[in-house]
Amino acid sequence: MENNYFTKELKSKDLVLRKFESDDYEDMYNNWASDQEIADLAGFPKHTNDEETKSLIKFWIDEYDKENVFNWAITEKNTNQVIGSITVVNKDIKNKTCEIGYNIGRNFWNKGYATQSLSLVLDYLFATDLFDVVIAYCLKDNIPSKRVLEKNGFVCEGELRNRRIIKEQKYNKYEFSLLKDEHERIKKNKELLDKHDWLRITTEVEDYIEPEYYNKLLKHYIFDGKTDLDIFKNFLTNNNSFSQALELGCGSGRVSDIFVKNAPKKYSYDLLDLSNQMLNYTKNKFSNFKFGYIESDTIDYLLNNKKKYDFVFSLWSYSHSVHQQMHKYGVINGGLYTEAALRKFIISDLLPGGKMFIIHFDSMSDEQKILMKQWKRFYPTFSDISKQSPSLFITDNAFSKMQKEEIIDYKITHYVGEEICYESLEEAMETFLNFHMESYANERIELSDVYNDLESYMKKFMKGDKVCIKPGCFIIEITKR
Numbered sequence: 001m002e003n004n005y006f007t008k009e010l011k012s013k014d015l016v017l018r019k020f021e022s023d024d025y026e027d028m029y030n031n032w033a034s035d036q037e038i039a040d041l042a043g044f045p046k047h048t049n050d051e052e053t054k055s056l057i058k059f060w061i062d063e064y065d066k067e068n069v070f071n072w073a074i075t076e077k078n079t080n081q082v083i084g085s086i087t088v089v090n091k092d093i094k095n096k097t098c099e100i101g102y103n104i105g106r107n108f109w110n111k112g113y114a115t116q117s118l119s120l121v122l123d124y125l126f127a128t129d130l131f132d133v134v135i136a137y138c139l140k141d142n143i144p145s146k147r148v149l150e151k152n153g154f155v156c157e158g159e160l161r162n163r164r165i166i167k168e169q170k171y172n173k174y175e176f177s178l179l180k181d182e183h184e185r186i187k188k189n190k191e192l193l194d195k196h197d198w199l200r201i202t203t204e205v206e207d208y209i210e211p212e213y214y215n216k217l218l219k220h221y222i223f224d225g226k227t228d229l230d231i232f233k234n235f236l237t238n239n240n241s242f243s244q245a246l247e248l249g250c251g252s253g254r255v256s257d258i259f260v261k262n263a264p265k266k267y268s269y270d271l272l273d274l275s276n277q278m279l280n281y282t283k284n285k286f287s288n289f290k291f292g293y294i295e296s297d298t299i300d301y302l303l304n305n306k307k308k309y310d311f312v313f314s315l316w317s318y319s320h321s322v323h324q325q326m327h328k329y330g331v332i333n334g335g336l337y338t339e340a341a342l343r344k345f346i347i348s349d350l351l352p353g354g355k356m357f358i359i360h361f362d363s364m365s366d367e368q369k370i371l372m373k374q375w376k377r378f379y380p381t382f383s384d385i386s387k388q389s390p391s392l393f394i395t396d397n398a399f400s401k402m403q404k405e406e407i408i409d410y411k412i413t414h415y416v417g418e419e420i421c422y423e424s425l426e427e428a429m430e431t432f433l434n435f436h437m438e439s440y441a442n443e444r445i446e447l448s449d450v451y452n453d454l455e456s457y458m459k460k461f462m463k464g465d466k467v468c469i470k471p472g473c474f475i476i477e478i479t480k481r
């Protein structure tokens with residue numbers, strides 16, 4: 001590449017980024033420069049007439065003669081309109097840093113244009129080798145702008161207090177930065193996304209997986225010749241003298257179905273889940289029944305609830321909550337919080353003779369071992385993956401203590417499951433990344449590392465085209481004395 005760089009024309013699917021031209025002023029004025037909200041968000045004084053815009057563009061055009069000036073007009077291919085700008089400022093050539101800022105007219109928001117523009121400019125800037133770090137700022141409350149930066153791999157460096165005054169009110173800003181090697185990793189991730197469409201699925205922890213997609217990806221889990229649902233059904237039919245039931249983490253109502261079909265004639269039933277979409281899906285399924293629905297975290301509910309129950313069950317969900325508490329408060333405090341919640345619930349809310357049934361995943365199983373290694377990249381909760389997960393450890397401890405204190409009878413049984421076979425490596429990868437990891441890695445910079453690590457592990461379990469891996473679980477059964 002040459003030594004001096006300029007505002008080179010760049011193209012994406014929907015956009016052309018080019019130098020400003022003198023007759024762009026009308027589009028610029030109408031689309032964003034005269035918009036008070038955009039001016040406030042970006043921190044420039046709103047233009048009050050298009051002459052102001054015209055003279056600013058003239059100034060910019062004159063600047064293009066200088067070396068290393070990067071100031072693009074973003075134009076939409078479809079309409080040929082100038083819809084925004086993206087500019088590099090505060091260039092520090094010695095330290096190889098610069099700052100980037102962008103504006104998009106409100107009629108063109110939510111089309112991914114800021115993300116596309118930023119990605120084009122970053123490719124260009126890092127290729128010049130002028131910069132190793134690109135910095136960007138956004139107001140703390142400007143969530144869309146924050147998402148644009150995160151999607152391009154920017155990392156938040158910190159919160160700057162009272163850095164912008166808008167109508168006499170002070171606002172905090174975030175400072176973000178992106179390193180050159182991080183940008184390279186993002187590019188590798190994009191290649192993966194182009195190859196595997198399902199990697200584009202993303203979700204937030206509290207939403208969990210879309211219910212239909214959950215049902216589609218879910219496999220049969222078989223332990224000692226019985227499915228997890230059969231084992232639960234057995235427990236239910238052997239302990240069916242209860243009248244107040246609670247299910248923790250009902251999800252798409254898979255276990256709830258078995259429960260409803262096999263429960264005694266008269267009973268009350270509360271279904272809890274953190275995910276609003278899961279809860280609504282299950283509510284719909286049982287619209288003919290009068291059940292209680294609780295949108296809550298499991299451990300928070302166990303601690304704060306005031307209702308009494310005598311049959312409580314949770315399949316493949318309870319540990320989610322314990323680990324989330326640990327991510328929030330740290331392993332020690334999250335663990336203490338969990339133990340306190342379990343003790344309070346069992347002592348105060350579980351009726352004498354009441355039963356609890358939990359299926360907890362086995363983090364040392366072939367299925368989970370590799371997943372724990374990936375989670376460890378994101379959460380310090382899993383810093384020691386040579387041991388069972390912190391959730392199992394804390395839960396086993398809490399129940400063992402209560403057994404010693406003669407509050408409960410407690411039994412925990414370990415099962416190694418039958419192999420689960422995926423038709424292809426692709427199916428196995430989709431299940432592991434989107435089901436087990438809840439698409440957590442898909443939007444993150446670590447994606448290609450996670451993908452490659454999982455794929456090479458999977459290859460060890462290939463039988464012809466299929467991938468066959470054994471799961472494991474712990475079944476916890478409790479009776480209140």
Ligand SMILES: C[S@@+](CC[C@H](N)C(=O)[O-])C[C@H]1O[C@@H](n2cnc3c(N)ncnc32)[C@H](O)[C@@H]1O
Nearest residue numbers: 208249250251254274275297298315317320321
């Ligand atoms: C693997 S699914 C299990 C669903 C169902 N029990 C089954 O066996 O099909 C895990 C469920 O736990 C829910 N979940 C995740 N975190 C939770 C939390 N902190 N509190 C309650 N539920 C949670 C998810 O929304 C999801 O529905």
